[in-house]
Amino acid sequence: MGDLARRDVLSWLGKGALGAVALGAAGPTAAEAAGEVAAEQPAPAAGITALVGATLIDGTGRPPVHNATVVLAGDRIIAAGRHREIPRGVRVIDVAGKYVIPGLWDLHTHSTFFESTMPALHVVQGVTGIREMWGLPETHDTRRRIESGEVLGPRMVIASAVVDGPAAIWPGADIVRSPAEARAAVRRARDEGADFVKVYSFLSPECHAAIADESRRLRIPFAGHVPARVPLQDALAQHTHEHLYNIFTSTSDNADELYARLRSLPDDPADPNWWGRHAGRIERAAVATHSPARAEALFAEMVKRGTWQSPTLFVERNLSRSPVDVQNDPVALDRLRYIPVDLREQWQAIMSGRPARTPEEVAEALKFGDARMRLLREMHEAGVGIVAGTDAGFAYVFPGFSLHDELALLVRAGLSPMAALRSATIEAARCVGLAHESGTVTPGKQADLVVLDADPLADIRNVSRIHAVVTRGRYLGPADRTRVLAEIEEAAQEPVEAPATPLGCCAH
Numbered sequence: 439m440g441d442l443a444r445r446d447v448l449s450w451l452g453k454g455a456l457g458a459v460a461l462g463a464a465g466p467t468a469a470e471a472a473g474e475v476a477a478e479q480p481a482p483a484a485g486i487t488a489l490v491g492a493t494l495i496d497g498t499g500r501p502p503v504h505n506a507t508v509v510l511a512g513d514r515i516i517a518a519g520r521h522r523e524i525p526r527g528v529r530v531i532d533v534a535g536k537y538v539i540p541g542l543w544d545l546h547t548h549s550t551f552f553e554s555t556m557p558a559l560h561v562v563q564g565v566t567g568i569r570e571m572w573g574l575p576e577t578h579d580t581r582r583r584i585e586s587g588e589v590l591g592p593r594m595v596i597a598s599a600v601v602d603g604p605a606a607i608w609p610g611a612d613i614v615r616s617p618a619e620a621r622a623a624v625r626r627a628r629d630e631g632a633d634f635v636k637v638y639s640f641l642s643p644e645c646h647a648a649i650a651d652e653s654r655r656l657r658i659p660f661a662g663h664v665p666a667r668v669p670l671q672d673a674l675a676q677h678t679h680e681h682l683y684n685i686f687t688s689t690s691d692n693a694d695e696l697y698a699r700l701r702s703l704p705d706d707p708a709d710p711n712w713w714g715r716h717a718g719r720i721e722r723a724a725v726a727t728h729s730p731a732r733a734e735a736l737f738a739e740m741v742k743r744g745t746w747q748s749p750t751l752f753v754e755r756n757l758s759r760s761p762v763d764v765q766n767d768p769v770a771l772d773r774l775r776y777i778p779v780d781l782r783e784q785w786q787a788i789m790s791g792r793p794a795r796t797p798e799e800v801a802e803a804l805k806f807g808d809a810r811m812r813l814l815r816e817m818h819e820a821g822v823g824i825v826a827g828t829d830a831g832f833a834y835v836f837p838g839f840s841l842h843d844e845l846a847l848l849v850r851a852g853l854s855p856m857a858a859l860r861s862a863t864i865e866a867a868r869c870v871g872l873a874h875e876s877g878t879v880t881p882g883k884q885a886d887l888v889v890l891d892a893d894p895l896a897d898i899r900n901v902s903r904i905h906a907v908v909t910r911g912r913y914l915g916p917a918d919r920t921r922v923l924a925e926i927e928e929a930a931q932e933p934v935e936a937p938a939t940p941l942g943c944c945a946h
Contacts, residue, residue: 486511487913488524489887491534495895497863497878499856502895508538510885513911518879531913533889536905539859540879541566541886542841543866546680546748546827548572549837550580550591552778554929556837557584557591559776560830562919562926563838564901566886566909567593569827569870571662571680572600573632574610590922592909593886595634595870597661598627601649603640604705611638617648624652624660633870634677635660639717642705643668650675666717667700669693671736674743678825678869682749682810686724687717689733689813696720722806733813737820746823746869749814751807751847752840753829758803761789764834773836776923778930785833815852824853825869826862842902855898885911 487510494506496518507524509517524530547568549556557580560568570577573596584591601623602611612627614620620641627635635653637646637660646668653660654675661678664670670679670688687696703716740747756764764770765786774782795803818824826848828840841862848858867877875884887908892900907914914922 487529489531489533491532492536492538495539497540510911513885515883515885537890537893539888540863542862543567544828544841545569545825545866546571546750546829548831553580555778555926559837559926560592561909562922564888564904564907565838565841569595571597573597597636598632600636600638602638603642605640614645617644620645620648621652624649628656628658637662639663639666641665674745678746678748680748687721689729690724690727691729692727725809737817737822741821746825748825748827750827750829752843753835758807760795760800761792765789770834773839776926776930778934780934788833811851818853824861825866845898849898855895858898
């Protein structure tokens with residue numbers, strides 16, 4: 439190794455100081471990285487991997503870098519850009535003609551209950567980080583096993599158990615009936631190690647306000663559904679709003695009247711289809727009285743307060759279709775082989791239990807979905823933070839695969855391919871408070887990358903054309919991905935007891 443090459447390596451390690459520490463026994467110490475290396479010692483190249491020749495789309499918004507080099511040491515990126523030569527001893531992986539992007543985040547999942555299949559399915563499809571929206575002790579156990587290397591899976595941010603009102607539709611929800619109970623639920627979530635509090639559709643306005651206040655006091659975020667009886671304008675302290683729920687009700691010229699009607703409904707209706715029959719019907723009707731001025735004012739306040747939107751377009755689109763069409767979709771049928779047999783049965787039961795829809799009803803539902811996508815575009819143009827999430831784990835929403843579908847729908851809604859990509863990379867990392875660790879291919883960040891066969895900025899659907907994935911510095915090339923997918927498919931055939939808590943959160 440020549441002096442120039444040696445200086446390059448030391449420079450890489452210096453610029454990626456956090457990565458130098460991550461090398462451990464596999465590479466140089468922090469002191470060596472700082473330049474305190476005796477001349478007779480081995481050159482500091484062991485344990486370093488360089489991906490060379492690809493076009494780098496680093497997630498910062500900067501223009502792509504052609505013929506780039508991305509250097510990894512342990513679980514850190516230590517260099518990214520153009521470099522003149524690669525020192526001897528560095529592991530070089532030629533990815534010429536490929537495209538390197540940051541590892542993707544899915545910020546709305548319910549997909550780690552089946553540990554032998556679903557976490558790994560995320561990773562091999564390029565999803566190296568997730569926000570799990572229903573936290574149980576088992577969820578935390580899975581995260582610990584992933585972090586220790588026992589299980590292949592994404593980095594995880596974990597919610598509390600769902601906090602909901604007496605009309606809750608999911609068994610296992612943390613039911614609160616008063617502001618005092620709501621505050622206690624927040625304390626419980628913190629004490630149980632949740633990263634944030636998950637709120638749901640049937641909370642009363644008073645309980646929702648108490649959760650907001652207690653979360654602020656304890657400095658723990660809260661996120662989830664904006665409850666049906668709470669205008670979005672009163673939920674701006676909520677860190678993320680999921681599914682675009684209540685968007686037209688809250689921006690209607692008749693919003694006060696509509697929310698008065700919602701609040702007059704029984705607090706604990708026996709009808710399990712309360713959401714779809716009442717709140718959903720009111721929301722759809724509110725399209726006719728939509729006020730652009732109210733929407734503009736709402737979006738400005740969301741920007742001011744830093745409130746994020748997680749629209750989950752794919753699951754909403756799926757639920758607008760005929761259940762039979764969803765079940766018989768050729769793409770879904772192909773992906774089902776990776777889903778545990780017990781979960782497949784659960785999904786089939788969910789879809790079979792949904793009412794059949796006439797072609798006219800499907801057309802009307804899709805038309806409403808298009809209206810929400812137009813409003814999402816306006817929200818994005820107003821500067822509201824948009825993050826990609828799928829509801830993976832809910833019926834026919836596939837870990838990993840469905841995030842690719844979500845990004846395509848975001849582009850269809852009006853985001854540019856770059857904006858859609860950022861919604862699953864740097865914007866997602868910012869949303870979960872990890873932008874210092876994740877979201878871009880820049881020195882010091884975690885070594886989570888995706889290598890694509892085609893340009894995602896030319897066609898966002900190219901995010902599904904995966905050549906390789908780097909997760910925690912581990913390179914999974916084409917042969918590795920093929921092997922892991924085969925292992926997932928095999929494990930999916932083995933009966934595993936389905937979780938007691940339902941997967942998913944969309945009740946339409």
